[in-house]
Amino acid sequence: MLIKKFTGCAVIAAFAVWVLIAAAAGCAPASQGPVSTPAQKEKSKMEYRQNPNPTKAHQLIMRIDNAPGEFGWMHGFMQYDVTNRECLPPPDENHGHLSPIPTRSVEFDLTQESPGEYSGIVYTDGMIDEDYHGRGVCRWKLMNVQVQLKATGTEGETLFMADIFGEELLAGKTKTLYFWKGGYPHSSVRDFPDSGETDQDKFKLELRDDLFTITLASKELTP
Numbered sequence: 231m232l233i234k235k236f237t238g239c240a241v242i243a244a245f246a247v248w249v250l251i252a253a254a255a256g257c258a259p260a261s262q263g264p265v266s267t268p269a270q271k272e273k274s275k276m277e278y279r280q281n282p283n284p285t286k287a288h289q290l291i292m293r294i295d296n297a298p299g300e301f302g303w304m305h306g307f308m309q310y311d312v313t314n315r316e317c318l319p320p321p322d323e324n325h326g327h328l329s330p331i332p333t334r335s336v337e338f339d340l341t342q343e344s345p346g347e348y349s350g351i352v353y354t355d356g357m358i359d360e361d362y363h364g365r366g367v368c369r370w371k372l373m374n375v376q377v378q379l380k381a382t383g384t385e386g387e388t389l390f391m392a393d394i395f396g397e398e399l400l401a402g403k404t405k406t407l408y409f410w411k412g413g414y415p416h417s418s419v420r421d422f423p424d425s426g427e428t429d430q431d432k433f434k435l436e437l438r439d440d441l442f443t444i445t446l447a448s449k450e451l452t453p
Contacts, residue, residue: 278312278332278362284353287451288399292340292348292377292392296442298411301390303383306338306350309374310357317361317368332368340377348377351451354400372396377446381415388413391425392444404447408433411440 290306311333312318318329334357340350357370376393390413394405407426410433417424430438 278334278368279358279360280334280336281353281356281358284355285453286354287453288352288354288448289451290350290352290375290377290394290399291447291449292350293445293447294346294348294442295445296411297346298414298442299381301379301381303380303387304340304348305378306340306352307376307378308336308338308352308356308372309376310334310336310370311373312368313371314366314369317363317366319363319365333373334370350377352399352448354396372399375399375446377444379444384415386420387415388417389421389423390414390444391423392446393425394446394448399448402448402450404445406443406445408441408443410437411442412437 294301311331315328315331318332321328336356338350338352340348342348352372352375354372356372359367359369361367373396374393375396376391379390379392380387390409392407394403398405405428407428408430409424409426413422413424426444427433430441433441
């Protein structure tokens, strides 16, 4: 073979030429292995399935009191997480990294029932329990329900967020969150995310008379 005629520095020089040619042609060295195409990467993504016909419904009731203005932009979200990690792919053999816990956010609508009062339907079975990885059924759980509000939805406005944990919702608990009126419609920070406080004493004394509340409650709906 021709390569047998090269020895010492000649071999190194020949290899260097090959590397330069490969780089100019846009080739990756063979030691890096095959490069995944965008289509292959997309195909490798696991598609967790939303339940098209959920039945375990709860009515979420939201009450806003003493607000400094109207909320013309309002969206509700249900967060679901897989609770049994053993159904996920095993740790990465090279780095030992565990698979991230799958989480999904599903939007739901809110309807105004009366001044300051809104309601929406949320489901505890919003995702499909299934064997997605060939390692047993992945079980989904409703972890959190959140309502996001803005004065008009204009960019830069404060994003007010009121949430209730899934376990609180299932137990029929009522949760009240306090927010500073001075953050409406804008805060000193653009797009400031304000998640409120469950205890008004966490606000400075001079601000406690300048608060509004968002109260979340729920009740189970029978099929």
